[in-house]
Amino acid sequence: MPGPNSSVLKRILPQLVILGVVLLLNFIVFPDFFRIEFKNGRLFGSLIDVLNRGAPTALLCVGMTLVIATKGIDLSVGAVMAIAGATAASLVVEGHGWFTALLGALAVGGLCGLWNGVLVAVIRIQPIVATLVLMVAGRGIAQLITEGTILTFNNEGLVRLGAGTVAGIPTPIVIWVALGALATFVIRRTALGLLIEAIGVNETSSRLTGINSRVILICVYVMSGLCAALAGVIVAADIKGADANNAGLWLELDAILAVVIGGNSLLGGRFSIVASLLGALIIQSVNSVILLSGMPPEFNLVIKALLILAILVIQSPKIGHLVYMFRAASGGRNIASPTRPAASPLVPNKDK
Amino acid sequence: MPDQPTPMLQARGVTKYFPGTIALDDVDIDLFGGEVHALLGENGAGKSTLIKCLTGAYRRDEGTITLEGEPVSPASTAESLSLGIGTVYQEVNLLPNLTVAENLFLGRQPTRFGMLSRKKMVNLARKTLAEFGLDIDPAEPLTSYSVAVRQVVAIARAAEMSGKVLILDEPTASLDREEVQLLFSVIRKLRDRGLAIIFITHFLDQVFEISDRATVLRNGQNVGMRRLAEVTQKDIVTLMLGRQLEERIHVRSGGTAGELLVSADTLSKRGMIEPFSLDIHKSEVVGLAGLLGSGRTETANLLFGAVQSDHGDVKVKGKKIRLSNPRDAISHGFALCPEDRKTEGIVGELSVRDNIILALQARQGWSRPLSRSKINEIAEHYVEALDIRLASLDMPIRLLSGGNQQKALLARWLATDPDFLILDEPTRGIDVGAHSEIISLIEDLRDKGMALLVASSEMEELVAYSTRVIVLKDREQACELTGDDITTANIVHAITDETLERPSNART
Numbered sequence: 044m045p046g047p048n049s050s051v052l053k054r055i056l057p058q059l060v061i062l063g064v065v066l067l068l069n070f071i072v073f074p075d076f077f078r079i080e081f082k083n084g085r086l087f088g089s090l091i092d093v094l095n096r097g098a099p100t101a102l103l104c105v106g107m108t109l110v111i112a113t114k115g116i117d118l119s120v121g122a123v124m125a126i127a128g129a130t131a132a133s134l135v136v137e138g139h140g141w142f143t144a145l146l147g148a149l150a151v152g153g154l155c156g157l158w159n160g161v162l163v164a165v166i167r168i169q170p171i172v173a174t175l176v177l178m179v180a181g182r183g184i185a186q187l188i189t190e191g192t193i194l195t196f197n198n199e200g201l202v203r204l205g206a207g208t209v210a211g212i213p214t215p216i217v218i219w220v221a222l223g224a225l226a227t228f229v230i231r232r233t234a235l236g237l238l239i240e241a242i243g244v245n246e247t248s249s250r251l252t253g254i255n256s257r258v259i260l261i262c263v264y265v266m267s268g269l270c271a272a273l274a275g276v277i278v279a280a281d282i283k284g285a286d287a288n289n290a291g292l293w294l295e296l297d298a299i300l301a302v303v304i305g306g307n308s309l310l311g312g313r314f315s316i317v318a319s320l321l322g323a324l325i326i327q328s329v330n331s332v333i334l335l336s337g338m339p340p341e342f343n344l345v346i347k348a349l350l351i352l353a354i355l356v357i358q359s360p361k362i363g364h365l366v367y368m369f370r371a372a373s374g375g376r377n378i379a380s381p382t383r384p385a386a387s388p389l390v391p392n393k394d395k
Numbered sequence: 396m397p398d399q400p401t402p403m404l405q406a407r408g409v410t411k412y413f414p415g416t417i418a419l420d421d422v423d424i425d426l427f428g429g430e431v432h433a434l435l436g437e438n439g440a441g442k443s444t445l446i447k448c449l450t451g452a453y454r455r456d457e458g459t460i461t462l463e464g465e466p467v468s469p470a471s472t473a474e475s476l477s478l479g480i481g482t483v484y485q486e487v488n489l490l491p492n493l494t495v496a497e498n499l500f501l502g503r504q505p506t507r508f509g510m511l512s513r514k515k516m517v518n519l520a521r522k523t524l525a526e527f528g529l530d531i532d533p534a535e536p537l538t539s540y541s542v543a544v545r546q547v548v549a550i551a552r553a554a555e556m557s558g559k560v561l562i563l564d565e566p567t568a569s570l571d572r573e574e575v576q577l578l579f580s581v582i583r584k585l586r587d588r589g590l591a592i593i594f595i596t597h598f599l600d601q602v603f604e605i606s607d608r609a610t611v612l613r614n615g616q617n618v619g620m621r622r623l624a625e626v627t628q629k630d631i632v633t634l635m636l637g638r639q640l641e642e643r644i645h646v647r648s649g650g651t652a653g654e655l656l657v658s659a660d661t662l663s664k665r666g667m668i669e670p671f672s673l674d675i676h677k678s679e680v681v682g683l684a685g686l687l688g689s690g691r692t693e694t695a696n697l698l699f700g701a702v703q704s705d706h707g708d709v710k711v712k713g714k715k716i717r718l719s720n721p722r723d724a725i726s727h728g729f730a731l732c733p734e735d736r737k738t739e740g741i742v743g744e745l746s747v748r749d750n751i752i753l754a755l756q757a758r759q760g761w762s763r764p765l766s767r768s769k770i771n772e773i774a775e776h777y778v779e780a781l782d783i784r785l786a787s788l789d790m791p792i793r794l795l796s797g798g799n800q801q802k803a804l805l806a807r808w809l810a811t812d813p814d815f816l817i818l819d820e821p822t823r824g825i826d827v828g829a830h831s832e833i834i835s836l837i838e839d840l841r842d843k844g845m846a847l848l849v850a851s852s853e854m855e856e857l858v859a860y861s862t863r864v865i866v867l868k869d870r871e872q873a874c875e876l877t878g879d880d881i882t883t884a885n886i887v888h889a890i891t892d893e894t895l896e897r898p899s900n901a902r903t
């Protein structure tokens with residue numbers, strides 16, 4: 044159920060702060076970071092780039108948030124992106140319009156989601172294994188569609204989905220913001236959010252309470268497939284070609300990371316799509332820092348890993364607790380060591 | 396005995412704050428070796444919190460603990476275990492996917508069991524459990540056994556491992572008389588070995604039977620310690636509630652059954668329950684009695700579609716219905732409050748509010764959300780009607796005390812306004828005051844025309860509200876008692892009498 048605005052703000056505050064800090068880092072290494080220009084009917088600037096380049100991860104993490112809220116995971120989204128991109132490309136190459144291509148890609152993505160959903164909800168395979176199947180097989184399927192080549196195209200409508208603008212704003216930004224808003228709206232204005240959370244926390248109880256967990260689980264995986272398809276189309280449109288091997292490669296991990304940075308538990312339950320989207324932006328901003336600072340590219344992944352690790356450590360309540368205990372304990376020892384017996388409580392007793 | 400000079404375990408000024416509540420306020424308690432010490436109080440009084448603070452499961456905010464005169468401060472349950480304090484928590488924490496034997500010996504000194512073959516471990520487990528009167532296969536995973544069996548396994552595990560103090564939080568909540576007696580004989584043995592035993596329960600008879608002294612908590616405060624030889628049950632209840640409990644003697648009022656609502660015809664599931672037939676009318680309460688594992692829970696689950704039957708069918712008002720999952724049952728106005736509230740009832744991380752409206756919302760479907768005002772209205776109504784003690788409706792339900800969780804689950808199903816309500820151990824973990832209120836509630840619902848099927852191991856309770864009582868034995872209906880035949884003595888007789896003839900058809 045939607046909380047009052049103050050509680051929503053409280054929920055996403057950590058992500059906002061982290062995003063602010065990472066953006067500030069960007070600003071430090073590149074003082075022009077916040078400059079936005081309007082040229083040739085389009086907004087330009089590093090900030091716009093972050094929002095634009097972050098689109099695939101942002102789209103993926105909308106579906107991933109829902110899947111994770113049900114205590115699942117979808118490893119196949121990267122591969123589904125490749126399949127969807129290949130489908131769209133082959134449709135336009137065959138002479139269909141961009142809209143048909145988009146619908147075709149979405150249909151294929153939905154089908155992939157349905158497959159995952161059935162494996163998880165009906166056949167009861169653990170999500171990580173169930174979606175691994177498509178993760179592995181998916182790129183092969185995409186290659187079959189592109190017939191092993193990078194399928195290039197020049198359909199203007201399709202290209203516009205990746206490189207065009209709407210009212211001066213790059214289309215991918217418009218798409219992910221719109222999708223995020225729509226998903227949040229639908230989920231919080233219906234009881235879907237509550238039912239998804241219930242399934243994630245305790246599926247047995249939920250089933251005994253009369254929740255149709257099977258259908259809801261399938262829907263969630265289908266949603267994830269659709270999001271992946273949209274992301275795949277955007278990526279293909281952006282490079283005007285479908286690359287079965289590289290489109291969306293490792294992006295499932297970024298999407299999962301975005302959800303985790305968004306403070307959503309991998310154990311399911313309470314979730315926030317907005318927080319996940321902020322997580323996606325944080326990841327993209329980290330990428331941007333590395334790029335703008337001009338560090339040698341071989342450091343990129345290591346630095347990214349370290350930054351992300353730092354973010355996760357700072358967020359972890361356990362660590363916060365440990366730091367607190369450590370400080371209290373060492374403080375206590377310093378004061379008490381000469382007089383108090385060894386059995387003096389290490390546990391601080393005054394945290395009212 | 397109680398007048399030993401140094402207590403085995405002593406706590407002074409234990410205080411614990413939770414957001415919005417003081418769960419423990421400056422509580423003192425003394426335990427002596429060789430005594431059974433009852434810890435009493437209403438639902439939410441702070442009993443479980445106190446023992447969690449003593450064993451390090453929670454960090455206490457203030458207070459000191461000494462064990463045999465030495466100050467100790469266990470920071471975790473493992474640490475308290477190594478100090479010789481064994482605990483069985485209210486919500487049993489075992490690993491359901493491991494076998495019974497593994498659960499029993501998990502985390503023990505490898506030198507003792509590391510070299511032991513699997514077979515020896517299973518044999519040892521069998522011997523240990525036999526002491527508790529449990530004759531099960533320890534090589535089976537724990538999941539294949541009921542809550543009650545798990546409870547016994549947890550107790551056996553804790554008893555085996557504790558050298559000084561044994562803490563039992565509502566160990567008898569899902570046990571039958573005989574298991575209780577077996578447990579008591581083990582408790583007596585351990586007490587005579589010099590252990591200090593804390594015993595939490597809501598059954599005052601049991602308190603007086605086994606305990607030497609009792610400490611009573613009310614709203615997180617220690618309101619007194621009594622030697623049980625010197626007081627009556629009434630004194631204790633008054634101390635617990637802070638007022639006199641109105642004498643509400645439950646005169647048997649079976650009610651008169653209305654028209655036929657639900658009938659099951661030779662419903663069965665292989666390995667779980669033999670074919671049974673059962674008619675349930677409006678305005679009647681059908682009680683299900685029987686020992687542990689006699690098939691009470693299985694009967695309830697089958698009628699609710701929680702378990703698929705492999706034979707027989709169910710009719711509602713004479714029409715055959717599909718019953719392949721709980722949703723089918725719910726769509727016909729069925730409701731089931733399950734026995735195992737932790738794994739089958741509560742949705743722990745969600746708020747009390749969400750938990751209460753969950754069944755209603757699930758029935759309405761995802762596209763028709765209850766309005767926020769409606770949700771609050773329902774939740775607030777039941778919190779008041781059932782006297783659920785909580786700091787806020789927004790707190791996760793797992794933080795409620797055990798008895799209050801039980802009430803919240805009852806609220807969840809009452810909110811759906813069912814025609815046919817199945818209750819599996821509805822008063823499990825409910826305190827004395829609330830207990831008689833729930834009995835009255837069942838009677839009220841019945842008189843308003845609801846059909847109820849209540850499985851319970853508490854016979855007095857069944858006698859109080861049942862229109863008919865069906866006694867189950869060995870997963871089969873053994874006999875049916877009606878009218879004036881419904882007495883505790885007759886139920887006991889039916890359960891234990893080997894020679895009792897089984898009616899070929901249990902229908903009336």
Ligand SMILES: Nc1ncnc2c1ncn2[C@@H]1O[C@H](COP(=O)(O)OP(=O)(O)OP(=O)(O)O)[C@@H](O)[C@H]1O
Nearest residue numbers: 413418438439440441442443444794795796797798
């Ligand atoms: N982790 C927690 N966070 C917040 N409140 C809590 C937490 N644990 C317990 N409480 C609150 O503390 C109070 C005491 O709870 P406790 O479980 O100790 O009661 P109890 O005496 O064991 O009751 P019962 O007989 O129902 O088991 C309750 O009001 C409960 O809601």
Ligand SMILES: [Mg+2]
Nearest residue numbers: 443485796797
């Ligand atoms: Mg308790």
